[in-house]
Amino acid sequence: MNEMAPISREERVEKLKGLGCSRKRVEDVRFTQGKGNYVDDLKLPGMLHGDFVRSPYAHARVKSVDKSAALALPGVVAVLTAEDLAPLNLHWMPTLAGDKQMVLADGKVLFQGQEVAFVVASDRYVAADAVDLVVVDYEELPVVTDPFKALQPDAPVLREDLQGRTSGAHGDRRHHNHIFLWEAGDKAATDEVIASADVVAEEMVYYHRTHPCPLETCGCVASMDTVNGKLTVHGTFQAPHVVRTVASLLSGIEEHKIRVISPDIGGGFGNKVGVYPGYVCSIVASIVTGRPVKWIEDRMENLTATAFARDYWMKGKIAATKDGRITGLSCHVTADHGAFDACADPSKFPAGFFHICTGSYDIPVAHVGVDGVYTNKAPGGVAYRCSFRVTEAAYFIERMIEVLAIELGMDAAELRAKNFIRKEQFPYHSALGWEYDSGDYHTAWDKALKAVGYADLRKEQAERVEAFRRGETRKLIGIGLTHFTEIVGAGPVKNCDILGMGMFDSCEIRIHPTGSAVARLGTISQGQGHATTFAQILASEIGLPADSITVEEGDTDTAPYGLGTYGSRSTPVAGAATAMAGRKIRAKAQMIAAYLLEVHDGDLEWDVDRFVVKGAPERFKTMKEIAFASYNQAIPGVEPGLEAVSYYDPPNMTYPFGAYVCVMEIDVDTGVHEIRQFYALDDCGTRINPMVIEGQVHGGLTEALAIAMGQEIAYDEIGNVKTGTLMDFFLPTAWETPHYTTDFTETPSPHHPIGAKGVGESPNVGGVPAFSNAVHDAFRPFGLRQSHMPHDHWRIWKIARDLGLHG
Amino acid sequence: MAKMQLRLTVNGEAAELLVEPRELLVYVLRERLGLTGPHVGCDTSHCGACTVDMDGRSVKSCTVFAAQADGADVTTIEGLGAPGGLSVLQQAFREHHGLQCGFCTPGMITRAHRFLQENPNPSEEEVRFGMAGNLCRCTGYQNIVKAIMAAAAELNAVREAAE
Ligand code: FES
Numbered sequence A: 001m002n003e004m005a006p007i008s009r010e011e012r013v014e015k016l017k018g019l020g021c022s023r024k025r026v027e028d029v030r031f032t033q034g035k036g037n038y039v040d041d042l043k044l045p046g047m048l049h050g051d052f053v054r055s056p057y058a059h060a061r062v063k064s065v066d067k068s069a070a071l072a073l074p075g076v077v078a079v080l081t082a083e084d085l086a087p088l089n090l091h092w093m094p095t096l097a098g099d100k101q102m103v104l105a106d107g108k109v110l111f112q113g114q115e116v117a118f119v120v121a122s123d124r125y126v127a128a129d130a131v132d133l134v135v136v137d138y139e140e141l142p143v144v145t146d147p148f149k150a151l152q153p154d155a156p157v158l159r160e161d162l163q164g165r166t167s168g169a170h171g172d173r174r175h176h177n178h179i180f181l182w183e184a185g186d187k188a189a190t191d192e193v194i195a196s197a198d199v200v201a202e203e204m205v206y207y208h209r210t211h212p213c214p215l216e217t218c219g220c221v222a223s224m225d226t227v228n229g230k231l232t233v234h235g236t237f238q239a240p241h242v243v244r245t246v247a248s249l250l251s252g253i254e255e256h257k258i259r260v261i262s263p264d265i266g267g268g269f270g271n272k273v274g275v276y277p278g279y280v281c282s283i284v285a286s287i288v289t290g291r292p293v294k295w296i297e298d299r300m301e302n303l304t305a306t307a308f309a310r311d312y313w314m315k316g317k318i319a320a321t322k323d324g325r326i327t328g329l330s331c332h333v334t335a336d337h338g339a340f341d342a343c344a345d346p347s348k349f350p351a352g353f354f355h356i357c358t359g360s361y362d363i364p365v366a367h368v369g370v371d372g373v374y375t376n377k378a379p380g381g382v383a384y385r386c387s388f389r390v391t392e393a394a395y396f397i398e399r400m401i402e403v404l405a406i407e408l409g410m411d412a413a414e415l416r417a418k419n420f421i422r423k424e425q426f427p428y429h430s431a432l433g434w435e436y437d438s439g440d441y442h443t444a445w446d447k448a449l450k451a452v453g454y455a456d457l458r459k460e461q462a463e464r465v466e467a468f469r470r471g472e473t474r475k476l477i478g479i480g481l482t483h484f485t486e487i488v489g490a491g492p493v494k495n496c497d498i499l500g501m502g503m504f505d506s507c508e509i510r511i512h513p514t515g516s517a518v519a520r521l522g523t524i525s526q527g528q529g530h531a532t533t534f535a536q537i538l539a540s541e542i543g544l545p546a547d548s549i550t551v552e553e554g555d556t557d558t559a560p561y562g563l564g565t566y567g568s569r570s571t572p573v574a575g576a577a578t579a580m581a582g583r584k585i586r587a588k589a590q591m592i593a594a595y596l597l598e599v600h601d602g603d604l605e606w607d608v609d610r611f612v613v614k615g616a617p618e619r620f621k622t623m624k625e626i627a628f629a630s631y632n633q634a635i636p637g638v639e640p641g642l643e644a645v646s647y648y649d650p651p652n653m654t655y656p657f658g659a660y661v662c663v664m665e666i667d668v669d670t671g672v673h674e675i676r677q678f679y680a681l682d683d684c685g686t687r688i689n690p691m692v693i694e695g696q697v698h699g700g701l702t703e704a705l706a707i708a709m710g711q712e713i714a715y716d717e718i719g720n721v722k723t724g725t726l727m728d729f730f731l732p733t734a735w736e737t738p739h740y741t742t743d744f745t746e747t748p749s750p751h752h753p754i755g756a757k758g759v760g761e762s763p764n765v766g767g768v769p770a771f772s773n774a775v776h777d778a779f780r781p782f783g784l785r786q787s788h789m790p791h792d793h794w795r796i797w798k799i800a801r802d803l804g805l806h807g
Numbered sequence B: 001m002a003k004m005q006l007r008l009t010v011n012g013e014a015a016e017l018l019v020e021p022r023e024l025l026v027y028v029l030r031e032r033l034g035l036t037g038p039h040v041g042c043d044t045s046h047c048g049a050c051t052v053d054m055d056g057r058s059v060k061s062c063t064v065f066a067a068q069a070d071g072a073d074v075t076t077i078e079g080l081g082a083p084g085g086l087s088v089l090q091q092a093f094r095e096h097h098g099l100q101c102g103f104c105t106p107g108m109i110t111r112a113h114r115f116l117q118e119n120p121n122p123s124e125e126e127v128r129f130g131m132a133g134n135l136c137r138c139t140g141y142q143n144i145v146k147a148i149m150a151a152a153a154e155l156n157a158v159r160e161a162a163e
C-alpha cells in the first residue's frame, strides 16, 4: 500500500506547501474573475432595501418625525423610528465598551450623520426617494467638538441619559462629559524621577481622527424565516460569533435560532468589528415585514457614522540622564470618543493596550492616564489596522524619542540603540505591566541602518542643509526613523474578553477517508488570505498537502465559536488553535499507525507526511493511508474517524517588532514631498507565507502613508464633517504610493506553538511614525520640535512658513 | 418614474431591458443583469471598483446613466476570462499577489486590460499613472504594478511569436 515511486524527503516537503513557502492564494481564482461573493452581491427572493434618514446637525433636539409623505410613496413598506423600536427595547443598544448607543435618535441627536429613521422599500431608488420625504423637526443645541472644551464646567450636557451618574463602566466620571479615567504604572515614582532628572522633554503629540475606510462599506442582509423561526444575517462582520451572541441577547431569539454568515469581506481594518444601527434596524425590519432586508452604507455614511479611529491628545514627559539614558516616562491622554463610547477594546481595557507606550525601550518607571471624553462627533474608536490603541502608543513614544534627541542634541538612531531592551532581558517586564515575550532589537536596528546607509544619509542631509542655507536648493531631506514594538494576539482569557466572551479562538478539523480535509475556524479573512495560510500551518502539522485542505470561516452554524479577526489576532490565536488541533489529529494518527505497523506508539517517529518505525525507515504509514484506515479498520480502543477541535487560550500576547526608515525630499515652497526610499524590516516570528507577509506590509505601509500624510476625519466648529467623501478623505493612488523595500529578522515567539506572531498591523503601527518623523526630521535643523499630522502639502508649507523659511 | 427601453451589448451578448433613465449603469449590470463583478466603493467616482469597458474606453459605471449606455458595447470582468480559465492578466494578478480582499480587483483588472491596449509597453511609472483611477486599500499597489508589468511582457511575447 506504500506509495509507488519513492520520492525524496525534500520533494515530500515541497508537495505539502506548508509553513514558510510562498504558496499562491486559493482565494484569487474567484476574485480575479469577479466571482467573489460579497454581501451586496446577495439577492434573496422578496428582498427589501433599507436606508437611513440621518441628522444634518451635530447636536439637536428631535421635536418630531413626520413619515406620512414617505409612507405614501409607492414601494415604501415601512419607516421605523425610535418610537417603533422602544416597545422592543431596541431603540438603544449596548456598545462593546460598556456604554450604550442610540439605534435611532431618541429625543435628540448627538453627531452629524446620526441615524434618525430607517426607511424600508422595494428597491434602493425608492428607499432613497423616501428618505428625502421624511420630515424631521430639529431644534439646534450648542455643539462641542473639542474634548478640552467639552470638559469645561459650562460645556453643554451631551448625554442627558447619563445625567447624575457619577460612575460608569470604567469607574468614576468627574464631569457630565467625562467617560472614565484609566491609569497604569506608578504615578508617584514617575513624577519623582521626572522632577529630579537631568533632562526632561515635554510635548503634546496629537494623533488625529481618521477612519479605516475599507473599499467595501459595511452592510448586511437580515432574513427572518417566519415559518421555522430562524434568523439568518449575512454581513460584513469581522467577528460573526460575537454578532450572533449580541443579536441573541438583544432580540431575545435563542442563539441556536440565529445564523450569522460573513461572506467575502472587502477589507475591514477594524471598521467591521462593531455592531451598527444598520444591522439592528435590518433585523427588526425583517422580523416586522417577514421579508429579507438589505442595508448597505454608502461611502459618506461609512466615513461619517461608522467607526472612526484614533483622536488621542497625548501629553508626554520623558526624562533622561545627560548622556541619554531614559529614566522615566509619563503620558496623559485626552481621548475623544465622540457621542457614545463604542470603542472596540477588550472590556477591561478602555484605552486598549495603549500602555505598551514604553515601546522598544527599557524604561524603569512610567505612568499613563487616559481620560475618555464625550463630544458631538461620531462614535467608534476602533483599532484601524492595529491592535487596540497600539498605533497611538507607538506614535507617541517614537515622537517623544525624537523630541528627547533634540533636547539632548543627540542622534536619534543612537539614542534608540542606547535604550533598547537588550536581547538577554527577554522575557521583559515593562514598567506598565506587560511581559514582552521575545525580541532582538539591536540586531534588527543595525541591519536596518546598514541597509539604508544611515551614516551617508546623514552626511547628505547635512550637505543639503548647507546648500539650502546658501540658497542653492529649496529642497530638504528628512530621515524618518522608527523602531516599534507591537502587542497583538488578544488574548489570554484571564484578562481579555469582549462583552464577557473570553478572547480565545478555535479550529475544528475533519480528515476525510481519502486523505483530504476541511478545517473550520472562528476567525474571518478580510483579505489576509486565511484559506491559504491556515492550510499551510495545517499541512506542516498533519502531513497532508495544503491543496487538499479546505479552510472555512464565517458561518456560525458550522464554524466553532471564535472571537474573530482584528488586532492581528488570527495568526497568534486561531493559528495556534489550528496547530494544536492538528497535533491532536497527529496523536490519534500515531496510534492508528502503530496498530497498522504492529509496533508500540513510542516506536514511531513523525517524518513530514508519515509515521516511520524508528530505525526501520522502510516501514511507515503515510497520513493518507492512516486517514483511510481510521474509517475502515476496527482498531481496538480507538474510535473510528479522524477529527479534532481545539479552543486555544494563548498564555500571553505576542510582540512583533520592526525597524523602518523613510527618506523623504520636501519642497519648502510648496510643501510637496517625495518619498525617495522606504525600508521596512519586520520581525513577526516564524514566517508562514513570505509572499502574503510582504503583501501585508505593502498594504499596511500605504495605509500609514495615508494617515501620516493626509487622511483625516475633520470637523468644523459646529460639527460638520468636512471629509465625508473620497474627494476630501485621502486614499493614496498608485501614483502617490512609493516603492517599498521589505526585509526581516526572525525571532520566534517562545509560547506560540509554531512561533508565529502576526504581521498585518505592524506596518501601520511602525509606518505612521516613520513617515511623520521624516517630515519632522527635515525641519529639525531649523528648530521644529512637533507639528501635528496629517502632513499634507498645506500643513508642511505652513511649517516652513512658520520657521521663516519662505524668506 | 417613466421607464425607457435600453438596448446594449454586454460581454458579447445583446441585452434589452426596461429601466428608469436615472438608473446607473453599475446598478443595471449588478441588479438587473446579475453581473456582480463590478463593485461600488464610493459615491464620487473616485475608487474605480465599478470600472467597466464601454465602447473601447474604461468608464466608471457608477458615473454613467443607463440612458447614456443605450446602444453601447460593454465588457465587465466576467467577459475578460480566457476560455476555461484565467486570462494572462488574471493569472498575473494571482502569480504576483496583486490582490488581497479582492474588492478592487475586478475594476483593477478591467482597467489594466484597457490600459495595456492603450500602452502595450509601459514603464512602471506609466502603469502607476495609468492605474491612478483605481483605488486599492489592501495591497499598496506594488504587486499590482508588478502583475501588470509581467502581463505586458507576456502579452508582448505572445504577440511577437504570432507575428
Ligand atoms: S463606485 Fe467608486 S468610482 Fe464607481
Ligand code: FES
Pocket (backbone or CB within 6 Å): A215, A266, A267, A527, B098, B099, B100, B101, B102, B103, B104, B105, B135, B136, B137, B138, B139
Ligand atoms: S485588494 Fe482589497 S481593495 Fe484592493
